[in-house]
Structure formats: C-alpha cells, structure tokens
Amino acid sequence: MSGLSEAGGEALRLIAGADPRLLDIVLLSLRVSLSAVAIACLVGLPLGAAIGVSRFHGRRALIVVLNALMGLPPVVVGLLVYLLLSRAGPLGELGLLFTPAAMVFAQAILITPIIAALSRQVVEDAWAEYHEQLRSLGENRVGAAMTLLWDLRYSLVTIVLAGFGRAAAEVGAVMIVGGNIDGVTRVMTTAIALETSKGDLPLALGLGVVLLSIVLAINAAAYVVKESAERRTG
C-alpha cells in the first residue's frame, strides 16, 4: 500500500504547492464537466419530464433506448463526435475539434441520456400521484411536466450529480475529441491517463486523489443544500 500513501503525499504536495498548471487542469475539468451538465439538464430534464407525463405510440421502445443510452461507452461517443467535428465531417467547418467546446459537446451527449432517463422515472412516479389533482386544476401536459420538475427539484439534484459524476470521471470521450493538449484541453482524467502511461504513478494517483476530493466536495455541498432545503419545505 506504499503506493497509495505516496500518492496521498503527492496529492498534498500538489495542493499545498498550488501548482498553477494543476490549477489550470482542475479548473478546465470543472468548466468542461459543469458546462456539459448544464447543457444536459437543459435538454434532458424537459425531455425526461415530457416522456414521464405523456402516453404515445412507441413510448416503451423510446424508454428502453433511453435507458440503454445511459450505458453509452465514452470512447464511442468520443469517436462519433470526432467524426462529426473532424475537417471532413458535417460540423468540421466549426473548427471545434481539439477545443474545450468539443469536450463539452461530447460529455453533454454522454450524460443527457442519464439525466433524461432518470428524471423520466421520478417524474413518471410523481405523475401517478399528482395527475388527477393537476388535471382537476386544468393543467395541461407541458405545464404539468414543468410543475413536476420544480416539485421534484430535490430528487433531481441527485440525478444531476449522477450526470456530473459521469462527466467528471470519463476519459475516453475527452481524450479523443480534446486530444489532451497541455494547457489547452488537458483535464484531470486525461492527465491521469498520461502520467500513468509515462510511468509516473505517484503523480497519476495524486491527481486521482485531487479529482476524487473535488467530486466528493461537490456532492457533499449539494447534499447539504438539498437536505436543509428539503427539511424546510417537506
């Protein structure tokens, strides 16, 4: 276990030293993953809620597909986005390949199904409980979907965190579309992969400890906010 304690020491040294390069990597990781989460929420939450409150032909098939897409392999998403954004691809003219924007795009694709599928489930369960009351008050389905999203905000926090965790932890997609360019597109996970392949295991592990700490801190903060708000509003 000396490797782990060494890594812990390395992590402490990295943090204590406030290495500006490390800070850049951390900030870029957060920027990319949080942007991806924001986009995925804008698309995934309304989509999940809409499917949750509606009944249409092919709904079950759509849910199965959506659930399956939660398991999208990051490298496959990375490859698809790479093909889209590469010079010869349909979006090649945007010149986004190997930029943080491309990484945000890839991660958003990766986690939108997670947020949509999980929110679909909680909205559908709540709809079973609320639908008579909301229909009695004259609410239409679009309004009901929005009302339920707001009413379920505390449950949705956990779902959004699941999406963030997935985005912050994945390496395959950002590696392919970002290219792990030092100072431009290098994030925590690609840096860890690089240091591992170079054989600098303590640094790689140290970076891993930093990444875990950040994810833990964000989850803890969200949990505390959610709990106190929930206790206040029941």
Added chain:
Amino acid sequence: MKSELAMRESKDLLPLRLENIVFVAGGRRIIDGISLVLDAGARTLIVGPNGAGKSVLLRLCHGLLEPTAGAVRWNSAETPGCARRQAMVFQRPILLRRSAVGNVSYALKLARIPRVQRIARARDALRKVGLEAAAAYPARVLSGGEQQRLALARAWSLRPEVLFLDEPTASLDPRAAQEIENVIAAMHAAGTKIVMVTHNLGQARRMADEILFLHQGKLVERADAGRFFKDPASPEAARFLEGELPW
C-alpha cells in the same frame, strides 16, 4: 347570504346531466347505466358499499374519466384550455412542495387569474379555512387536517360552481373532520354546489340535503336525506343502513 357566483357573466354550469353512463375497466362494469340530473343548490351526498362505483362516478362527473358509453353533459360546457368552473378535493390532498399560499396561487394561475390579484385572493381563501397564520409554511409540513383544509382553500379560491369531494375526511380524526365539514358548509353557503362521496353515514346525515345511493354500479335510490335515513325505499339501501352491506 350573498352568492359569490351572482356576478358570473356566462351561463351556469349546472344542471349536470348524466345520460345512461357506463364505465368499464378490466372487463368489469364499474358504472352500469346511470342517468341523473344534478341541479344547483342542494348538497348531494353519494353513499354506498365499497366497490359501488362512488369515486368513479365522481371522476366521470368531473371529467377525470371518460365514460365507456353514455354522455356527461353540463348546461354550458367548459371550454378546453380555459379556467375550470368546477373543482375537486380528493381523499388524500395532493400538495406541491411550496408554501401554503403558493399552492393556492398556483391554482389561481391555472385559472388565469392575473398575477397581481393572486396573492390577495389566495390569502383570503386561507383565511376562510383558518390557515392564514400558516400561509408561508411549506404545505407538506402541515398536519393532515390542515393539508385537507388547504386543499379546500385551493378549491374555494377558484370560486367553483360545483365542488366534488371524494371522502375528504376519510383519513382524519373526528375533530379535523369536523373542521372540514364546517368549511364545506361555508362553501355551500357561499353558493357552491356540493357533490360529495362519503362512507361515513353519520357525516352523510349531518351534511346531506339529498342522497344518491349506489350499489354495484347502479343508482339504486335517490332521495331526500331525511327520508332516506328514516325510510329507505330499496332493500339494498335498507340493508346498507343496517350495516349488512360492507361500507
């Protein structure tokens, strides 16, 4: 008593006509050919044994269910997409995770009440049910009885012409139930038609002007409340009142 509905411009919603309605679910005829006319005024209580179709009848009237056959006709039908002129209170109040006053103003928003009027009107409704002090409390932390009174305030704020109630006191203690009955009586006095399902015969005695007695999906008896309890015309109702039919 001054009617809240006196100023209404449009034609009255009532009377409501049910024309030989049938509701089939899972191969069972839950409502089996009921025809009746509900007029404004009298408090109509629907009683009958479990599985008689009371709650389903209420939902068919309110439009939450579509009859398999037959028709539900209002004197002047509500326009889809416009504010509703009828309301319903359920056995278990469904309240949103917002303040008590927020729950009422949400309903007012759906009723197309201008934003500037909503809070005042919501607070007025809360005052009428004795919840003005709880206006800012989260609705979900209120007691069961308070939650049901809030559901009634929400319905009352809409000034409905008809209020449907599906066993609104079934899960409440006698004191809370009494408060609910008082609110319903006040709403009735303010001009709202009351149509209520109950399995509590004491409550039906206290509240009813007329009784609809349902049995196995059929309207077996419709009678003035005093007469129904003293001298039921149908053998099913007589057995029900004697406690031989489960309720």
